[in-house]
Amino acid sequence: MRDADRRTIIAGLGAGLAVAASTACAAPRGRKIGYAIVGLGRYAELIMSKFAECDQSRLVALVSGTPEKLTRFGEKYGIPASHRYSYADFDRIRDNPDVDVVYVILPNALHAEYTVRAAKAGKHVMCEKPMAVSVAECRTMIAACRAAGRKLMIGYRSRFEPYNQLAIDLAKKGFVGPTRIITADHGFNAQPNQWRLDRKWSGGGSLMDIGIYSLNATRYLTGEDPVEVSAIESTDRSDPRFATVEDRISFLLRFPSGIEATCVSSYSSNHNMYRVTGTQGWIELEPATAYEGQAMRIRRDGRTEAQSVPVPKGQHAGQLDHFAGCILNGTDPLVPGEEGLADMRVIEAIYRSAREGRRITLG
Amino acid sequence: MRDADRRTIIAGLGAGLAVAASTACAAPRGRKIGYAIVGLGRYAELIMSKFAECDQSRLVALVSGTPEKLTRFGEKYGIPASHRYSYADFDRIRDNPDVDVVYVILPNALHAEYTVRAAKAGKHVMCEKPMAVSVAECRTMIAACRAAGRKLMIGYRSRFEPYNQLAIDLAKKGFVGPTRIITADHGFNAQPNQWRLDRKWSGGGSLMDIGIYSLNATRYLTGEDPVEVSAIESTDRSDPRFATVEDRISFLLRFPSGIEATCVSSYSSNHNMYRVTGTQGWIELEPATAYEGQAMRIRRDGRTEAQSVPVPKGQHAGQLDHFAGCILNGTDPLVPGEEGLADMRVIEAIYRSAREGRRITLG
Numbered sequence: 001m002r003d004a005d006r007r008t009i010i011a012g013l014g015a016g017l018a019v020a021a022s023t024a025c026a027a028p029r030g031r032k033i034g035y036a037i038v039g040l041g042r043y044a045e046l047i048m049s050k051f052a053e054c055d056q057s058r059l060v061a062l063v064s065g066t067p068e069k070l071t072r073f074g075e076k077y078g079i080p081a082s083h084r085y086s087y088a089d090f091d092r093i094r095d096n097p098d099v100d101v102v103y104v105i106l107p108n109a110l111h112a113e114y115t116v117r118a119a120k121a122g123k124h125v126m127c128e129k130p131m132a133v134s135v136a137e138c139r140t141m142i143a144a145c146r147a148a149g150r151k152l153m154i155g156y157r158s159r160f161e162p163y164n165q166l167a168i169d170l171a172k173k174g175f176v177g178p179t180r181i182i183t184a185d186h187g188f189n190a191q192p193n194q195w196r197l198d199r200k201w202s203g204g205g206s207l208m209d210i211g212i213y214s215l216n217a218t219r220y221l222t223g224e225d226p227v228e229v230s231a232i233e234s235t236d237r238s239d240p241r242f243a244t245v246e247d248r249i250s251f252l253l254r255f256p257s258g259i260e261a262t263c264v265s266s267y268s269s270n271h272n273m274y275r276v277t278g279t280q281g282w283i284e285l286e287p288a289t290a291y292e293g294q295a296m297r298i299r300r301d302g303r304t305e306a307q308s309v310p311v312p313k314g315q316h317a318g319q320l321d322h323f324a325g326c327i328l329n330g331t332d333p334l335v336p337g338e339e340g341l342a343d344m345r346v347i348e349a350i351y352r353s354a355r356e357g358r359r360i361t362l363g
Numbered sequence: 364m365r366d367a368d369r370r371t372i373i374a375g376l377g378a379g380l381a382v383a384a385s386t387a388c389a390a391p392r393g394r395k396i397g398y399a400i401v402g403l404g405r406y407a408e409l410i411m412s413k414f415a416e417c418d419q420s421r422l423v424a425l426v427s428g429t430p431e432k433l434t435r436f437g438e439k440y441g442i443p444a445s446h447r448y449s450y451a452d453f454d455r456i457r458d459n460p461d462v463d464v465v466y467v468i469l470p471n472a473l474h475a476e477y478t479v480r481a482a483k484a485g486k487h488v489m490c491e492k493p494m495a496v497s498v499a500e501c502r503t504m505i506a507a508c509r510a511a512g513r514k515l516m517i518g519y520r521s522r523f524e525p526y527n528q529l530a531i532d533l534a535k536k537g538f539v540g541p542t543r544i545i546t547a548d549h550g551f552n553a554q555p556n557q558w559r560l561d562r563k564w565s566g567g568g569s570l571m572d573i574g575i576y577s578l579n580a581t582r583y584l585t586g587e588d589p590v591e592v593s594a595i596e597s598t599d600r601s602d603p604r605f606a607t608v609e610d611r612i613s614f615l616l617r618f619p620s621g622i623e624a625t626c627v628s629s630y631s632s633n634h635n636m637y638r639v640t641g642t643q644g645w646i647e648l649e650p651a652t653a654y655e656g657q658a659m660r661i662r663r664d665g666r667t668e669a670q671s672v673p674v675p676k677g678q679h680a681g682q683l684d685h686f687a688g689c690i691l692n693g694t695d696p697l698v699p700g701e702e703g704l705a706d707m708r709v710i711e712a713i714y715r716s717a718r719e720g721r722r723i724t725l726g
Contacts, residue, residue, distance in 0.1 A: 180632035181611065183625070185546060189642060230593045232615045232722065234623045248543065250623045252595045252613045260597045260613045262546070262625040269543035269640045277632045279552060357722035359595065 033324035036061035036083075036099045036123070038090070038114050039106035040069040043128070046291070046316065047105065048077055053317035056324035060098040063090055090114070094121035100327060101126055103155075107201035108208060112137035119148040126323055128155040130212055131340025133203025135348055138341040145337065153323045153333035154340035156216060160318030162309045163294035164220075167276065167283050171221050176300055177279030179259050182221055184214035184274035186289065187248075187266025192241050205235070205245030207347060211265020213289045215350075216343055217274045218253055218261040225342055226253035226261070227362055233354040241267065251350045291315075396687035399424035399446075399462045399486070401453070401477055402469035403432040406491070409654070409679065410468065411440060416680035419687035423461040426453055453477070457484035463690060464489055466518075470564035471571060475500035482511040489686055491518040493575050494703025496566025498711055501704040508700065516686045516696035517703035519579060523681030525672045526657035527583075530639065530646050534584050539663055540642030542622050545584055547577035547637035549652065550611070550629025555604050568598070568608030570710060574628020576652045578713075579706055580637045581616055581624040588705055589616035589624070592712040592723045604630065614713045654678075 033056055037044050040062060051059045061083040064070050070084040085093060093099055102118035103126040104111055112132045118125045125145055131138050131154050145152040158164045171179055187210055195201040196209050207215075219225060231251040235242045247268050253261040264271050273286035281300035287293055292314070296307040313321075326333045349360040396419055400407050403425065414422045424446040427433050433447040448456060456462055465481035466489040467474055475495045481488045488508055494501050494517050508515040521527040534542055550573055558564040559572050570578075582588060594614040598605045610631050616624040627634050636649035644663035650656055655677070659670040676684075689696045712723040 177632075181548070181550070181613075181627050181629055181634065183546060183548060183627065185544070185625075185640075187544070187640075228595055230595050230615065230716075230722075232591055232593050232617050232623060234617050234621045236621055248621075248623050250544075250615045250625045252593065252615060252625075254595050254597050258597045258599055258611075260595060260611050260627075262548075262613045262615075262627055264544050264546065264623075264625055266544055266640075269540075269642055270644070271544065271640060277548075277550075277629075277634060279632055281633070353593075359593075359720035361720075 031328065032056055032058040033100045033327050034058055034060035034098045035101045035103050035126075035320065036063060036085075036093060036096075038063040038102055038104050038118075039110075040064040040066065040073055041105065044105040045073075047103065047320075048073060050314060050316040050320065051077075053314055054321050054324070056328065057317075057320040061085065061093065061096060063087065063093070091117060091121055093118070093123065099123055101323060104128060107195045108133050108203045109201050112141050115141040115152070116144040119144040119150050119152075122148060122150065124151040124323070124327055126153050126155060127337075127340070129216070129340060129343070130203070130208045130347065131337065131344055133208070135341065135344050138337065138344050142337040142341065151323070151326060151333060152337040153326070154335050154337060155319065156335040156339065157315045157319045158213070158217070158289045159220065159334055160322060161289075161294060161315035162311050163285055163296050164288070166307075166309050167285055167296065168220055170283050170298075171276045171278075172223065174278060176276070176281035176283055176298070179222060179276055179278050181277040182218050182259060182261040182274065183263070183277075184217045184261060184288075185264035185271035186210045186213040187264060187269050187271040189270065190241055190267040197241050197243075197245055199244035202245060204347070204351065205242065205249070206247060206265045206267040207249050207350060210267070211249060211251075211263065212343060212347065213272075214263040214265055214274070215251075215253075215346055217288065218255075218263065219342065221274070221276050222255050222257070222259050224255040224257060224259070225362065226255050226346055228252075228254040229346060229349040229353050229360045229362060231350040231354040246354075249350065249354055251353070253346070394691065395419055395421040396463045396690050397421055397423035397461045398464045398466050398489075398683065399426060399448075399456060399459075401426040401465055401467050401481075402473075403427040403429065403436055404468065407468040408436075410466065410683075411436060413677060413679040413683065414440075416677055417684050417687070419691065420680075420683040424448065424456065424459060426450065426456070454480060454484055456481070456486065462486055464686065467491060470558045471496050471566045472564050475504050478504040478515070479507040482507040482513050482515075485511060485513065487514045487686070487690055489516050489518060490700075490703070492579075492703060492706070493566070493571045493710065494700065494707055496571070498704065498707050501700065501707045505700040505704065514686070514689060514696060515700040516689070517698050517700060518682065519698040519702060520678045520682045521576070521580070521652045522583065522697055523685060524652075524657060524678035525674050526648055526659050527651070529670075529672050530648055530659065531583055533646050533661075534639045534641075535586065537641060539639070539644035539646055539661070542585060542639055542641050544640040545581050545622060545624040545637065546626070546640075547580045547624060547651075548627035548634035549573045549576040550627060550632050550634040552633065553604055553630040560604050560606075560608055562607035565608060567710070567714065568605065568612070569610060569628045569630040570612050570713060573630070574612060574614075574626065575706060575710065577626040577628055577637070578614075578616075578709055580651065581618075581626065582705065584637070584639050585618050585620070585622050587618040587620060587622070588725065589618050589709055590725055591615075591617040592709060592716050592725060594713040594717040596717040609717075612713065612717055614716070616709070
């Protein structure tokens with residue numbers, strides 16, 4: 001849709017955006033919170049580039065098992081040798097007062113270990129999603145951070161993305177009537193030979209990596225946790241990519257208010273959208289959870305129109321600054337460990353439903 | 364999307380459309396097949412108006428329990444009193460040589476009875492979907508028509524609609540790569556006080572009436588029958604509309620080739636779309652199965668574009684003339700009773716899955 005075609009059909013849109021903006025960026029302050037990045041893979045590379053957009057966050061330390069990466073990124077971002085750690089060295093980070101937060105961007109199976117070690121080192125923890133590879137691990141991580149008196153936040157970046165924030169706000173206000181159905185589809189064509197495709201490191205296939213966006217969206221768009229879960233998996237085990245993890249796993253959710261969600265998770269086709277359908281129309285994002293380029297369409301009163309939203313700050317910087325603000329102000333993060341745990345409970349139920357061929361009821 | 368924005372991104376589109384056109388309308392012939400319409404409700408009213416577009420079909424008789432309707436529509440369409448029947452009179456239709464086809468547009472629970480009576484009267488039968496209210500009834504109807512040596516076709520009008528025909532053709536050709544996922548959503552806000560909401564007449568709720576479009580689309584877009592079915596129902600039984608039938612019933616299907624489908628069926632929100640996602644992109648119709656106004660978007664090579672298709676003949680007239688052509692030429696209908704039976708088998712599995720909380724396997 002071209003800019004010339006975009007129209008605003010939302011009455012009182014300003015209010016919604018004000019809410020969005022207040023979550024996305026807080027006022028600059030004197031002190032900046034120092035982040036150590038653990039795991040210097042591709043996503044970490046993106047995150048490191050985003051500190052330049054931040055008001056309250058700065059990159060102060062690096063942790064990697066690859067000396068060449070420590071040197072390369074250390075030089076690129078001006079991180080002195082004293083602030084570069086190997087995994088063996090990692091626990092020494094407790095002695096570095098510049099580090100306030102350890103941001104865990106490791107393969108999923110390592111999230112729990114490094115979150116616990118970071119908490120024990122007295123650091124706050126930001127951990128990528130999926131939070132871990134089991135509910136049990138999530139509980140351990142939450143307990144460790146609580147015991148250490150440190151904050152824990154999960155990297156649900158979409159919560160700091162203005163289109164998603166507006167969709168949540170409109171759904172909550174019943175802009176298209178009370179929500180009845182949510183459809184949420186996420187997937188991509190997985191490239192072979194990566195840790196995501198090795199269950200030992202990933203804990204699972206498309207659901208752990210990309211389907212979690214469908215799941216998490218249904219939860220933040222409803223503000224509820226599902227009470228019924230049903231799933232069907234489809235995996236071609238002769239495809240070398242899927243020797244240990246699932247390809248497609250579609251799932252249905254029923255929420256306490258009666259809302260139903262139908263969700264796609266795929267490692268063999270591209271999907272990135274959700275639609276919230278109420279009694280009077282729908283709100284759609286496509287792409288919904290990409291790094292950028294979100295597009296919204298709203299159908300109401302029989303008309304479908306695109307809806308533009310200003311994006312004052314990228315979602316990655318918004319996420320980093322949000323957690324920094326929580327630490328500076330002593331407030332709770334929007335997406336704490338409990339949020340990651342809630343997703344993981346449903347993920348385990350989805351896998352169990354697909355495996356056992358039955359509907360799983362969640363309390 | 365405005366006409367100026369529409370583009371053709373389909374190479375070899377002409378071939379696809381030629382296929383579509385050949386199914387939608389055949390060359391006019393001398394003799395026209397005579398239809399009797401049974402049940403003069405709102406949909407029948409629409410159908411009666413469509414004979415004016417037909418080349419091989421004509422309206423010759425009416426059957427209703429309401430004398431006023433027989434008079435009103437009889438006069439409107441020039442049907443003489445001798446060709447107007449009550450339900451008690453219905454079997455006398457055997458003596459009317461002008462009637463080739465009986466088109467059953469009654470409440471679902473009456474489809475089987477009138478199809479069998481029509482076959483026994485020596486008439487070919489067109490029956491609205493859902494074909495009946497059980498697999499057992501579908502089998503009885505097929506057997507009755509076979510025993511009478513008469514043809515049976517189910518009113519799956521979308522098969523005669525050019526956008527749907529092109530979508531089928533493109534999916535079959537792998538225009539966006541082999542199909543991996545289908546999402547199909549259908550629903551509307553049901554008005555109270557109608558036979559659709561009375562299980563005695565409808566046999567079920569949204570699934571029987573509108574969700575069947577989601578189901579049937581997944582079958583015609585794949586050319587396969589699902590082997591696994593899983594469903595979750597959500598019905599507010601305190602809503603007077605849903606005292607005896609379900610509101611929402613979402614379902615998942617897995618097909619022999621591995622394709623997964625996620626489907627919405629709703630009586631409390633508006634949905635009319637499907638999307639076929641392959642490894643390289645997707646083909647979407649929205650609306651997909653409306654009476655008119657279909658719109659197609661195709662995503663391929665990272666671009667999303669609208670796709671126009673000529674509509675030389677409306678789907679209703681196309682359907683009527685197709686069956687007339689089958690009778691004139693002695694060929695089999697595109698959507699025979701077996702097609703209705705195949706849907707009904709899945710519908711029964713969907714209901715059973717929702718009721719019993721387990722995945723149903725179909726042989």
